[in-house]
Amino acid sequence: MEKTYNPEQIESKYRSLWEGENLFSSDLNSTSPNAYCIMLPPPNVTGSLHMGHAFQHTIMDILTRYHRGKGEQTLWQPGTDHAGIATQMVVERQLAAKDITRHDVGREKFIEKIWDWKEQSGGTITSQMRRMGASVDWEKERFTMDDGLSNAVKKVFIQLHKEGLIYRGKRLVNWDPVLHxxxxxxxxxxxxxxxxxxxxxxxxxxxxxxxxxxxxxxxxxxxxxxxxxxxxxxxxxxxxxxxxxxxxxxxxxxxxxxxxxxxxxxxxxxxxxxxxxxxxxxxxxxxxxxxxxxxxxxxxxxxxxxxxxxxxxxxxxxxxxxxxxxxxxxxxxxxxxxxxxxxxxxxxxxxxxYLTDQWFVKVAPLAQPAIDAVKKGEIRFIPENWDKTYYNWMENIEDWCISRQIWWGHRIPAWYDENGNIFVADSLEEAQKQAGEGVTLRQDEDVLDTWFSSALWPFSTLGWPEKTPDLARFYPTDVLVTGFDIIFFWVARMIMFGLKFTGEVPFKDIYITGLIKDGQGQKMSKSKGNVLDPIDLIDGISLEDLLKKRTQGMMQPKMAEKIKKQTKKEFSDGIPAFGTDALRFTFAALASFGRDIKFDLKRVEGYRNFCNKLWNASRFVLMKLEGETIDTNAKLSTADEWILSRLQGTKTKVEKHLKDYRLDLMSQELYEFVWGDYCDWYLELSKPLLADEKTKAGTQATLIKVLNEMVTLLHPIIPFITEEIFEQCNTILDKDNQSLITQAYPQVESQLISEQSEMEIKWLQTFILGIRQIRGEMNIPPNKPLNCFVQNFNKTDEVYLNKYINILNTLSKMATIDKLATNNEAPESATALVGEMKILIPLAGLIDKEQEAARLNKEIEKLEKQKMVSEGKLNNKKFVSSAPEAIVNTEKERLASAESAITDLSEQLKKIGNL
The missing domain is CATH 3.90.740.10 (Valyl/Leucyl/Isoleucyl-tRNA synthetase, editing domain)
Structure with missing residues (x-):
């Protein structure tokens, strides 16, 4: 492995490999009895990836990669929305730059120009999705104006019109007087x-x-x-x-x-x-x-x-x-x-x-079955409290205006004769048959609201109205991941149309995500200048370029200056390159059930550090095993049994959290296992075990087994780095190179659960942590050898002391560990407890009591000043009432932290005085 973790190099490598070998294909595991499907909420073809997209796409990708690893035939269906108004505006601006209007070129030529624009510039967001590692089935990518989807739209419109559920009438609507x-x-x-x-x-x-x-x-x-x-x-x-x-x-x-x-x-x-x-x-x-x-x-x-x-x-x-x-x-x-x-x-x-003639859907008859589906539990909202929002809207639903007075979109399949009679049909020829020969017809100029075609998305993308294999295999889909702001506009309409035209619900679960806000809890918006671009977090961006980006096109100089000032304060050195995996891990860790989610750059930095930790740990393991023959049947030490047992517990919890859509708890569980159990403890425990011929083989086998399964568990969250480590593991194990994306997700091996080993290592950890705490409190250098006494020990403590003496000496940097009878007077010592057993570290010659007391008093004095500043602010009613809530909360946290530190240092000072 390379000495330094390089996200850019790894990501480029595996993006090409995954897509080049078509490893996201839903044809994988096609013989599986189980299928799993997620529909990507189609982003606008004019759009670019924003934080909300990146957050939700990460969630969907984690679920997709997990179910693919479970051996299920998995389809994450991608596609984009034609975005009627937004797309028309883009092309109209291009024409305006040449002093031309759409009316100058005519409807047919204008539509041709939009298709040309779509081919040349309409793929920004899909290329950015690739940067994020989205494992969608690109071969099945759909566009809401594709022929198949357009035919589905026409069929639905015609049928609803025949049933009297679509009508034309003069009603009040929201009218844009600029877009007309x-x-x-x-x-x-x-x-x-x-x-x-x-x-x-x-x-x-x-x-x-x-x-x-x-x-x-x-x-x-x-x-x-x-x-x-x-x-x-x-x-x-x-x-x-x-x-x-x-x-x-x-x-x-x-x-x-x-x-x-x-x-x-x-x-x-x-x-x-x-x-x-x-x-x-x-x-x-x-x-x-x-x-x-x-x-x-x-x-x-x-x-x-x-x-x-x-x-x-x-x-x-x-x-x-x-x-x-x-x-x-x-x-x-x-x-x-x-x-x-x-x-x-x-x-x-x-x-x-504005009062105008429009086309409407009579929604009430469609709404009741959709309400019933949720009440019966055929569809569940996650978190479940969102069903109340859904019911409230559905039970007070009004007819839906589906016509738009623009040219780009699904043109309404209705024709008028000279007397205003309406003929709804899928073609002019069919309309002519209805009207009779010789009757002059003109087609309705309007197009359908983009939400109309989006309402068919879960089944039209799978080939409906044809009875395709994909429709039979993947519909109803498993989960919809979306935001609360479109429960009415999209989610409810998909349920209504899905039940109406397929007889089944479109999805079983609706996972409503929170809204990503900035570190101060403010909604991200261009006008506020606090927008973060996911790609900038991956690649990094200089302060100069960030300032340009945030103030581009801003008409108000004062606002631009305010944004520049705030940006310089927050990102004085620009934004460093964190890589995709660190960003994805951050999103996973933020995926709680809260409505608002604060995005703090320090979290991304923390998960980049995690990736570095994983990289360095993997490199250590692979270096130790290079050229070695791995004996998978070797006898295991207690430490080996412990890490394998801890791994099984982690698997169990991860599976539960995934089932509950608690990706925040899943990522936390994996973080703690990798960083704490594996890196901080097992790798340290392995060093003396690898040096002992009796335990070497078992530890080698355990190191690589746990590393392999660990990266497989992590893969749905951080796919790039885990693929690279997995490939390196295959080299050590002399296996053919296989992609981690095709590997089975680790199953719980109940025979490896060992309560005894977990109890023993817990004792060992408590002993070592006690020594480390004493070093920290007394400011004793970590490498200085210590003499140690133990007192008030039982038979079990004696067994463990004898068994782990070498490990204790190595990891605690002990010179001696001697047993002291309970009735013997202990020397002047710092103490820690392991159960009832006392650990005594004689301090004679280790510290200068006066010097250490002076150091502690100086720290306490510094903290007292900080405490006074915070108390002064919080006692100021004007500050509390006028400052943003996030700033006030930060000050409260600062005060609590100072008070806690003062208490801890005072306790240490007391101990020094008692020595």
């Missing part, structure tokens, strides 16, 4: 912004009274259909049923009563604009109010209201309307007001509730 399309709730980002609350005076017809209404969108008053009050509000009871002269228009609108109104908020009067507010729309339906759309597709005032504002942009019209109301004495007041403003995640335009 309806968008889903997931594509709307609501942010708190500073605005105003305008209080307007509405005159009551034929009276001198007015009603004061408040709004954050004055321009929508042009579409008001009523003013509502609460039916129990005595202030306005006499006005219900009367009308209002709507200012700036020639319309009269009714005053209605509805218990939706909060009589304690504002004036208790609410203007109702059914065409431009979702809640108002519902009230309008209840009271049969007129629905008046006042906007054009690009959010200008239309000619419906026949006013002087026609043609004005909505925000220009707002200013003019406020001015006109003020001039007419109808503006009561303007208050500053913070509000949540909905913006399109792609365009950043303020989204409008």
């Amino acid at each position: 399309t309806a968008v889903s709730d997931l594509e709307v980002i609501s942010t708190e912004e500073q605005g105003s609350l305008w209080h307007m005076r509405y005159p009551i017809t034929d009276t001198d009274e007015v009603m004061v209404v408040a709004t954050t969108r004055p321009e929508t008053m042009l579409g008001d259909s009523a003013v509502a009050v609460h039916p129990d509000d005595e202030r306005y009871a006499h006005l219900v049923g009367k009308t209002i002269n709507l200012p700036l228009t020639d319309r009269k609108i009714p005053i209605i009563a509805d218990d939706y109104v909060d009589m304690d908020f504002g004036t208790g009067c609410v203007k109702i604009t059914p065409a431009h507010d979702f809640n108002d729309y519902e009230m309008g339906q209840r009271h049969n109010l007129e629905v008046i759309n006042i906007l054009t597709d690009d959010a200008k005032i239309n000619d419906t209201v026949k006013s002087t504002y026609t043609g004005m942009d909505r925000f220009v019209a707002r200013k003019q309307i406020v001015k006109d109301l003020d001039e007419q004495g109808l503006l009561e007041k303007i208050d500053p007001h913070k509000l949540m403003v909905p913006r399109g995640d792609r365009s950043n335009a303020v989204i409008e509730p």
